[in-house]
Amino acid sequence: MEHKNKFLRNLFIILVFIFLYLPIAVLVIYSFNKAKTNIVFTGFTTKWYTELFKNRDLLEAFINTIIIAVTSTVTSTVIGTTAAVGLYKYKFLGKNFVNKLLYIPIIIPEIVLGIALLSVYTLMNLNLGMFTLILSHIAFSIPFVITSVRSTLSDTTKKIEEAAEDLGASKFKVFKEITLPLIRPGVISGATLAFTLSMDDVVISYFTAGPGSNTLPLKIYSMIKTGITPDVNALTSLMLLTVIIILTISIIYQSRKIRKKVVA
């Protein structure tokens, strides 16, 4: 009985993994396919990758994506972390309401947020382009950063900060020596989330991009209108690689601390 359960459980886990990762594997495999269609695999080639690097449009979209992702991640992480700490530290009228309000940008459909942002930019007479794209990405990332940082703040954090104050630490020292190290995991996962969300955003970028500010996801979106070609596969494989690298760095960074603890 026990045996059978274990077998079923393992089978289930394997099926879930196949379901999740098979499409990704197919995508990566076909990016090395000689044929121009995604139907039969006729031989190995890296020509789609080399072609990508000759495509000036794509390269520009790629650079735009990275610029937007990096600036919006840094900005939203700083703003989001400050906001999370402020929301946890200070009491003010309607604090509960503000806390609830923060979830709205997370749960409302992206398309609504996209249109809303577009209306604001039009109202303010802003020219659509890199600037509005970065602004939009900052806007939708902040609630994610706040939520992530806030999950590392609790009553215990407050007590630990008070202990530091009691031992002679100034407010600044408390923040630097105690609060910041305690919330670091939340800040890192918030930043990782912001970066990956920005990297692959289509909907909001679609509304807030202007001429000359194409991003990679938008470019891909326009490419597949004419059918999925191997160069799209190659491009998305590269994006996948970028995200994997970011995640690995983030995981290594966090597990280094754990390992240090185990060794000590």
Add this chain to the structure above:
Amino acid sequence: MKRVLVELKNLSKKFGKEHVIKDLNLDIYEGEFLTLLGPSGCGKTTILRMISGLEKVTSGKVIIDGKDVTDIVPAKREVNTIFQNFALFPHMTVWDNIDFGLKMHKVPRTEADKRIKDAINLVKLKGFENRKPDELSGGQQQRVAIARGIVLNHKVLLLDESLASLDLKLKREMQIELKKIQKQLGITFIYVTHDQDEALTMSDRIAIINNGTVEQIDTPENIYRKPHTKFVADFIGEANILTGKITKVSENEAVVSLPDNMDLTIDNKNYQVGEEKTVVIRPECFDISSIESLDSFKGVVKEYIYDGMITKLIVQKDNTELRINLMDASSFKEGSDVYLKVPKKYIIVLGDKNE
């Protein structure tokens, strides 16, 4: 004589409309172990936090070592706190936890290292310097908290239910050890607890806190033997609390008549006939016998509870239940008649002055 080290003057604290501490006055002497004892929610933690500065006072003054610190931030007050759940820094080793305060006070490195080593020896944590708090047991975490609190050599240590989270055996050990550390260092401990046994065994003086005021402050023995109020009598130990009237006075003695025809003879302290008095009788203070004698009153054993060292009897006297504790109760059974007397030196009359 003894020097007052911490002085609380007309201290009040309101949280919104809730008046938590009400015009509290308290003098704490240099080198003493003072316990704030009271039921949960009576304001003990709030008092401690106002001394450390973590809570602002609504009105009144906090004076430490002759200096008014009421408006001074916690970091600049020469007191340290050992918090209820230790509040150790989870991202720092034991050594760094203890070092933190020294760094903040910019104590020179060689001096700091020496003090940390001394503190670690004192709390018996040698060999654990490089552990993180979550790699320590509850008792060890407690020791780190103590070391971290004493390493700054401040004259006052505040302890908020510091042993409450430890299991009973460890708690007993730490009680003895804390007391030893306090004597050895000669610093003032202001200790908060709701555990009366702990308060009685550890303290030089106990301040009974009720409803945000000091109900009584005295030595453990006086708190037990000479409670001033019903609340104190009831909160510390077991007590029979009865209210009656003075019915007879002579030159030296008086009789207080309690409900259900219990007449007790007490020393006359200027009582007037007709005056209402509340008396407190501890359960171990009864003379009990199965034979009637002069001045004794009769009751019936209603319950007989064997409790190891002592036996607890509940004796029914008409409508009154009396709690009586005996070392040897083998001659009494449930349902048997007993005759009770109370020697007058054991009768506590509430409201007496200068006792």
